[in-house]
Amino acid sequence: MAEVxxxxxxKSYGGLDVMHGVNVDIPxxxxxVLVGPSGCGKSTLLRMIAGLEGVTGGTIRIGGRVVNNLPPxxxxxxxxxxNYALYPHKTVAANMGFALxxxxxDRAEIDARVARAADILGLKPYLARFPRELSGGQRQRVAxxxxxxxxPEVFLFDEPLSNLDAKLRVQMRSEIRExxxxxxxxxxxxxxxxxxxxxxxxxxVVMKDGHVSQIGAPLDLYDRPANVFVAGFIGSPAMNLxxxxxxxxxGVVVEAGTDRLPAPDLPGMDDGRRVIFGIRxxxxxxxxxxxxxxxxxxxxTGAETHVVLRMGARxxxxxxxxxxxxxxxxxxxxxxxPGMVHVFDAETGQRIG
Amino acid sequence: MAxxxxxxxxxxAHAVLITYTLIALFPVFVIVINSFKSRRAxxxxxxxxxxxxxxxxxxxxxxxxxxxxxxxxxxxxxxTVASLFFVLLFGAMAAFALSEYRFKGNxxxxxxxALGIMIPIRLGTVxxxxxxxxxxxxxxxxxxxxxYTAQGLPLAVFILSEFxxxxxxxxxxxxxxxxxxxxxxxxxxxxxxVRPAMATVAVFTMIPIWNDLWxxxxxxxxxxxxxxxxxxxxxxxxxxTNWNAVLAALSLAxxxxxxxxxxxxxxxxxxxTAGAVK
Numbered sequence: 337m338a339e340v341x342x343x344x345x346x347k348s349y350g351g352l353d354v355m356h357g358v359n360v361d362i363p364x365x366x367x368x369v370l371v372g373p374s375g376c377g378k379s380t381l382l383r384m385i386a387g388l389e390g391v392t393g394g395t396i397r398i399g400g401r402v403v404n405n406l407p408p409x410x411x412x413x414x415x416x417x418x419n420y421a422l423y424p425h426k427t428v429a430a431n432m433g434f435a436l437x438x439x440x441x442d443r444a445e446i447d448a449r450v451a452r453a454a455d456i457l458g459l460k461p462y463l464a465r466f467p468r469e470l471s472g473g474q475r476q477r478v479a480x481x482x483x484x485x486x487x488p489e490v491f492l493f494d495e496p497l498s499n500l501d502a503k504l505r506v507q508m509r510s511e512i513r514e515x516x517x518x519x520x521x522x523x524x525x526x527x528x529x530x531x532x533x534x535x536x537x538x539x540x541v542v543m544k545d546g547h548v549s550q551i552g553a554p555l556d557l558y559d560r561p562a563n564v565f566v567a568g569f570i571g572s573p574a575m576n577l578x579x580x581x582x583x584x585x586x587g588v589v590v591e592a593g594t595d596r597l598p599a600p601d602l603p604g605m606d607d608g609r610r611v612i613f614g615i616r617x618x619x620x621x622x623x624x625x626x627x628x629x630x631x632x633x634x635x636x637t638g639a640e641t642h643v644v645l646r647m648g649a650r651x652x653x654x655x656x657x658x659x660x661x662x663x664x665x666x667x668x669x670x671x672x673x674p675g676m677v678h679v680f681d682a683e684t685g686q687r688i689g
Numbered sequence: 690m691a692x693x694x695x696x697x698x699x700x701x702a703h704a705v706l707i708t709y710t711l712i713a714l715f716p717v718f719v720i721v722i723n724s725f726k727s728r729r730a731x732x733x734x735x736x737x738x739x740x741x742x743x744x745x746x747x748x749x750x751x752x753x754x755x756x757x758x759x760x761x762x763x764x765x766x767x768x769t770v771a772s773l774f775f776v777l778l779f780g781a782m783a784a785f786a787l788s789e790y791r792f793k794g795n796x797x798x799x800x801x802x803a804l805g806i807m808i809p810i811r812l813g814t815v816x817x818x819x820x821x822x823x824x825x826x827x828x829x830x831x832x833x834x835x836x837y838t839a840q841g842l843p844l845a846v847f848i849l850s851e852f853x854x855x856x857x858x859x860x861x862x863x864x865x866x867x868x869x870x871x872x873x874x875x876x877x878x879x880x881x882x883v884r885p886a887m888a889t890v891a892v893f894t895m896i897p898i899w900n901d902l903w904x905x906x907x908x909x910x911x912x913x914x915x916x917x918x919x920x921x922x923x924x925x926x927x928x929x930t931n932w933n934a935v936l937a938a939l940s941l942a943x944x945x946x947x948x949x950x951x952x953x954x955x956x957x958x959x960x961x962t963a964g965a966v967k
Binding site for chain 2: 383386387388407408409413414415417418419420421422423424425434435438439482494
C-alpha cells in the first residue's frame with residue numbers, strides 16, 4: 337500500500353537521452369497503465385521504478401521514501417515479466433515462496449502465504465509441478481502468484497500478456513483486473529496494446545520518445561486527446577486525421593483539398609491557420625449533404641463493419657453498426673457528427689480548444 | 690533420387706558415422722589389444738587379438754612394478770581436475786561479467802580474453818619457465834595447474850559468454866527483485882542453465898591437459914610430480930623400447946579421462962534433452 341511519485345525523471349545511456357523529465361503521480365491503490373509505441377521509454381520507466389535501471393536524474397518515491405539508490409529487493413515491489421521468468425528448476429510452490437525464503441521468513445508462514453495465493457489464482461493442483469509442465473496461462477498465473485505472496489507495496493507488470501494467445505489474453509486481462517479489485521495494491525502496468533490500456537487502467541500514461549504525452553482516465557483520453565499522437569494512438573480503428581486549412585466564410589470549415597469539412601467554432605480557429613482535423617471512425621455519419629467518398633475495402637467484424645473509403649488522395653475509415661451491404665466501388669456521402677470533431681495545430685500537434 | 694526413402698537415408702548416415710567411428714577408434718583398439726600380448730606376438734601380428742598362447746600381462750606387470758605409476762596417475766588427475774575447476778570457475782565468472790554488465794571497454798576486454806585462442810601458449814614457454822623459476826614453482830603441480838588454467842580460459846570465456854547472453858534477462862531480474870545477490874544469481878540461476886555449455890568446455894579443456902607432454906617435461910619433470918604421459922616415456926628408450934610397457938601404460942592412461950568424459954557427456958545429453966522436451 338503506497339503511492340508512487342516520479343518527479344523530473346531522466347535517463348541517458350552514454351550521451352544519449354532516452355527519458356526527458358517524466359512526472360507521474362500514482363495515488364495509493366491506483367491501477368496505472370504505461371502505454372506507447374516500442375522505444376517510447378515505458379519499459380525503461382518501469383525498470384527504473386523496479387530498480388533494474390539506474391536513475392540519471394530526478395527522483396522516484398515509493399510510499400514517500402526516495403528509492404533512487406535502493407536495490408530492487410529493498411523497494412518492496414513485485415514484478416511480473418513478459419516471459420514469466422520462472423525459475424526452471426524449482427516447483428511452482430518453491431517459485432512462489434522463493435522471495436520469502438530469501439527474506440528468511442518462517443517456513444509455516446511461507447506455506448500459508450503460498451497456499452493463499454494459490455487459492456486466489458486457482459493454482460492449488462499445480463503446486464508440485466515444474467514450470468515446464470504448465471501451459472502459458474498457468475505460468476503467467478504462477479508469475480503473478482510469486483508477486484502476490486510478497487504482499488508488496490507496488491505491483492509492476494511488464495507486458496505480461498504479450499506471449500499469450502488472443503483468447504487467453506482477454507481472459508487474463510479480466511483476471512488481473514479482478515485481482516487488483518481484490519487486493520487494491522498500487523499497480524503499474526506496461527503494455528504497447530492500447531486496448532489493454534483502455535480496458536484495465538484507472539489512469540493511462542501515454543508515452544512517446546521519452547516524454548509523457550498525456551495522463552488521464554481512459555475515456556478522457558478517448559474523448560479529449562491532448563495532441564495528435566494520443567488521438568492516433570488511442571482507439572481502434574485509429575482516428576482519421578486530415579490536414580487542412582481553417583476557412584471562416586460563413587461557417588467554420590477545414591479545407592482539405594477540394595473537401596470542406598464542417599468544424600466547431602473554437603477560440604483559435606483563425607482563418608488560414610493550418611490544422612489537423614480529427615474524427616473517429618464511429619463518428620462519421622451517413623448524410624446526403626456530406627462529402628463523397630468511394631468504398632475501397634469492407635471489413636466486417638460481426639458486430640460492426642469497418643469501411644476504408646477513398647476521399648481524394650486520402651484513406652478514411654468509418655465504422656457502421658448496421659449492415660449496409662456495401663461493395664468496393666460504391667460511393668457514400670458522409671459528414672462528421674457535430675461535437676465529435678477534434679482539431680489540432682498542424683505545427684505543434686497540440687489540441688485546439 | 691525419388692527412390693531414396695528416409696530409411697535408406699538413415700542407413701547411409703549410419704554407414705558414414707560407423708565408418709568414421711571405426712577409423713577413429715582403430716588406433717586405440719590396436720593399442721589396447723597389443724597391450725595384452727607378448728612382445729613376440731606384438732611384432733609377429735600386430736593386428737591380431739590376443740589368444741590363449743599370445744596373451745601376456747607382462748606389460749602391465751612392468752608398468753605397475755616400475756617407478757611410481759600410481760603416483761603419476763594421481764599427479765595427472767590432480768592437475769587435470771584442479772585446472773578444469775579453475776578454468777570453469779573463472780571462465781564462467783568472466784563470461785558472466787562480459788555478457789551481463791555494461792561497462793567501458795567491455796568489447797575490448799572480451800576480445801583480449803579471446804585472443805588466447807589464436808596464440809598458442811607454448812610460444813611463451815621460455816618466459817613461463819623463467820617466471821616459474823623466479824617464483825620457485827618449478828617441479829610443483831601448482832605450476833602446471835597455473836599454466837593449464839591460463840591455457841584453457843580463452844576458449845572457456847568465449848564459449849560461455851556466448852551461451853550466457855542467451856539466458857533470459859527477465860529471469861536474472863526476477864532473481865534481483867527476489868533479493869538474490871549477483872553471486873547467487875550467477876551460481877543458482879545462470880550456471881544450471883548453461884550446464885551443457887560447461888560440459889562442452891570441460892571436455893575440450895580436459896583432453897589437451899591430460900595428454901600434454903610439453904609442460905610436464907619442462908616445468909615438472911621431477912619424479913614426484915611426473916604426469917602419466919611423461920611417466921610413460923621412461924619405457925621409450927633411444928635404443929630399446931619396451932613396447933609391452935608403453936602400450937600398457939597408454940591403455941591405463943585412457944581409463945580416467947574416459948570416466949571424466951562419460952560424466953560430462955551425461956550432462957551434455959541431459960542438457961540437450963531438457964531443451965527438447967520444454
